[in-house]
Amino acid sequence: xxxxxIVGASLAGVSAxxxxxxxxxxxxxxxxxxxxxxxxxxxxxxxxxxxxxxPTAETLALHEPAWYAEKGxxxxxGSSVTALDTAARLIRDDCGATHPYDGLVIAxxxxxxxxxxxxxxxxxxxxxxxxxxxxxxxRLRQRLLPGTRVxxxxxxxxxxxxxxxxxxxxxxxxxxxxxxxxLSRVFxxxxxxxxxxxxxxxxxxIRCSTSVAQVNRRGDHVDVTLTDGQRMAxxxxxxxxxxxxxxDWLVGSGVNVDCGVVxxxxxxxxxxxxxxxxxxxxxxxxxxxxxxxxxxxxxxxEQGRHSAGRLLDDRTPFVSIPYFWTDQFGAKLRFVGRASPxxxxxxxxQDDKSxxxxxxxxxxxxxxxxxxxxxxxxxxxxxxxQSTAWADVVCTA
Numbered sequence: 220x221x222x223x224x225i226v227g228a229s230l231a232g233v234s235a236x237x238x239x240x241x242x243x244x245x246x247x248x249x250x251x252x253x254x255x256x257x258x259x260x261x262x263x264x265x266x267x268x269x270x271x272x273x274p275t276a277e278t279l280a281l282h283e284p285a286w287y288a289e290k291g292x293x294x295x296x297g298s299s300v301t302a303l304d305t306a307a308r309l310i311r312d313d314c315g316a317t318h319p320y321d322g323l324v325i326a327x328x329x330x331x332x333x334x335x336x337x338x339x340x341x342x343x344x345x346x347x348x349x350x351x352x353x354x355x356x357x358r359l360r361q362r363l364l365p366g367t368r369v370x371x372x373x374x375x376x377x378x379x380x381x382x383x384x385x386x387x388x389x390x391x392x393x394x395x396x397x398x399x400x401x402l403s404r405v406f407x408x409x410x411x412x413x414x415x416x417x418x419x420x421x422x423x424x425i426r427c428s429t430s431v432a433q434v435n436r437r438g439d440h441v442d443v444t445l446t447d448g449q450r451m452a453x454x455x456x457x458x459x460x461x462x463x464x465x466x467d468w469l470v471g472s473g474v475n476v477d478c479g480v481v482x483x484x485x486x487x488x489x490x491x492x493x494x495x496x497x498x499x500x501x502x503x504x505x506x507x508x509x510x511x512x513x514x515x516x517x518x519x520x521e522q523g524r525h526s527a528g529r530l531l532d533d534r535t536p537f538v539s540i541p542y543f544w545t546d547q548f549g550a551k552l553r554f555v556g557r558a559s560p561x562x563x564x565x566x567x568x569q570d571d572k573s574x575x576x577x578x579x580x581x582x583x584x585x586x587x588x589x590x591x592x593x594x595x596x597x598x599x600x601x602x603x604x605q606s607t608a609w610a611d612v613v614c615t616a
Contacts, residue, residue, distance in 0.1 A: 220321040220492075221246040223530060224310060226300045227326030227465075228252025230260060230516060231497025233281050234523025235324045236292045241524075242531055248292045249318065251310075255297035256353060257284060262516055264356040265380035266546055269363070270387060274356045300327075303472035305490040322530040325469070325480055325488070325495040326523065329462030329514060331355075334372065340435035348457045350377060362455050365389030370443050370453040372431055374401035376545045378459030379414065382423050383547040385457075393424040393451060395443075400427055406576070407560040410588060413574050414547070420571075421548050462514060464499035477501065479512045484536035486526045494529045496522035506538045507557055507585070515543035540603050553596045556586025556603050565613050568592070579609035 223239060225232045228250050236248050252258060256276030263269075263279060287294055299313040309319045331349035339347075348359045359381075363369070367390040371382045374396035386392045398404050400411025401418070415425050426449065433444040434456065444450050464479040473490050475481040480488055480495040482502040487494055497519040501512045518541060525537045545552045556578065563579040573591040577584060577599070584607045587599035602612060 220244075220530065222320055223248050223322040223324065224318060224320040225250045225324040225326060226303075226310060227324075227328055227497070228254065228258040228294070228296065229326050229328045229497055229519065230258075230281065231328070231519040231523040231526075232324065232326035233258045234520045235326060235496055235527045236290065238524035238527030239530070240290050240292075242528060244527075244531060246321070248290075249295060250287075250292055251295045251298050251300050251312070251318075253297070253299040254352060254354075257294075257296070258282070259353060260516075261351070264353065265350055265377050266384060269356060269360050269381075269384045273360050274353055276353050279353065301468050303469055303474065303493075305473040305493060308492070321492060323493045324523075324526050324530070325474070325493065325499070326497045326526075327465040327468070328498040328519075330465050331458070332460050332463050334431065334434070334458055334460075338431055338433050340433065340441075342436040343434050343441050343456075346434075346436070346441045346453065346455050348455060350381060350457065350459065351462070359455075359457065363388045363390055366391065368440070368452055368454045369393070369457060370395060370451060370455075371457045371459060372396075373459035373461070374398065374425070374427065375404075375459060375461065376402070376543075378457070379418065379547055380545060381457050381459060382418060383421070386418075386421055386423050387548075391424075392422070393426060393453075394418065395426050395429060395431060395445065397430040398427060401425065403560065405560075406558055406588060407564060409564065409566060410574065410576055413569065413590070414550075416571070417548055417550055462498065464512075466499060485529050485534050486522060486537050487529055492530065494526040496526040502537060504538055505536060506540060509557070511541075511557075513539075513541050515541060517542045540600065542600075550590050551593075552588065552590045553593065554586065554588050555596065555600045556584070558586040558588070562586075563609060567595070577612055579612070582609050583607070584609055584612045 259276045259279035302311040309317045331351040369390045369392045371378045371394045401414045403411035429445045429447040432446045475489040479499045479501040498514040503510045558578040565577045567575040576588045578586040589596040
C-alpha cells in the first residue's frame, strides 16, 4: 500500500492519519476536508469557545500546521468529496478532479439535522441556527447578546450545552423537546428531572412533551407555535435535534450504508481496502454484544487510530467502552458504558450538586452516569472492564 486517502478532516480523520504514521506507514497520506479551516476540535463549540471571544479554527486547532508537514500529511482543505468509485479505487472532488487510492478512510462524520420545511414560514431562515462548525459557532456567538430571546429546539447534549452557555451570556432561553424530560431518551426521566431542575434553577425555561408546529416571521423576530398551542417570540432559534451521517457522497459506491457506514467488527467496510471511523461508523461492539454508532470525541480518536491499523492488515476487532462528557452550569456529567431508559436503573446518590446512577441489563452492569463525582466514575469504569454483575454493584452502591 503506497497511497492512503482520508475523506473528512475530522477528529477521526486526523487520528487515522496519526495512526498510520505511528504504525510506520511511509507512503502518501492525503487528508480531504470540506471546510477551509485547519482541522479543529468541535466539543468546545457549544461550551467554552462560545463564552469568550468569537471562536476560531486557530484557537481550536487539533494540531499546528507544522505538525502535518512533519508527519508528511498532505492537506486538501476546502475540497468536498462528491463521489467514490470503489471499482476504480478513486474519489472525485467538487472540482471534478479524481484522486486514486490504495487505501481509503471514510471519516466524514455527521451533518446537523434541520427542522422540517413544512413548519417554516417565509423568511425565517435568518433566525435559524445549527451548531456543527466553527462558522456556525461564530455566527451564533455574534447574536448571543444579553436579553436576546433564544429558543433551543432539542434537549439533548448539544441543546442543553447551548442553553447553558446562552443563559450565562445573559440571554432569555427556552428549551423545547418532544420527550418527557431533557436527556430522558438516553437516561430516563429521573436523570432528566435532575437536569431540568439544574436549568430551571439558572433561569432556563424548559418545555417538554411538546414540539414545534410552526415558525413565522414577525418583523425583526419570529413567533414559535408549539404542538400543544403554546406560543413564544424569539430573536433566534437554535436547532439541536441531532446529526445525520454524511454519507450522501457514497450512494452507488458499493459501500454498504444504512443510517451510517456499515462496518465489520474491525471497521472494514463492504468495499476492499476501505474502512470507516468516527460518528458515521456502525459496528458490532463485542464488549456489549451490540451493534452501535457512537457520536463522541473519545470514540472518534480510538476508531480513527484503529482504522489505520486495519488498512495495514491488523484485523483485530474494535472493542470499546464508550465515554463522553458534558458541562452545564458547573455540573460535570461523565458517562461510561451504555444506557437506555428501559435498563435496570439504580440511583446511588442524588442531591442538588451531584448525581450517580447505574444502568444494568441481563444481570450485568452496563453503564454509569456520574455528575460531579469523578472518583465514582473511575470505579465504575473499572467495574465495566471486569464485566461486574449487576447484583454486586447494586449491593455496594
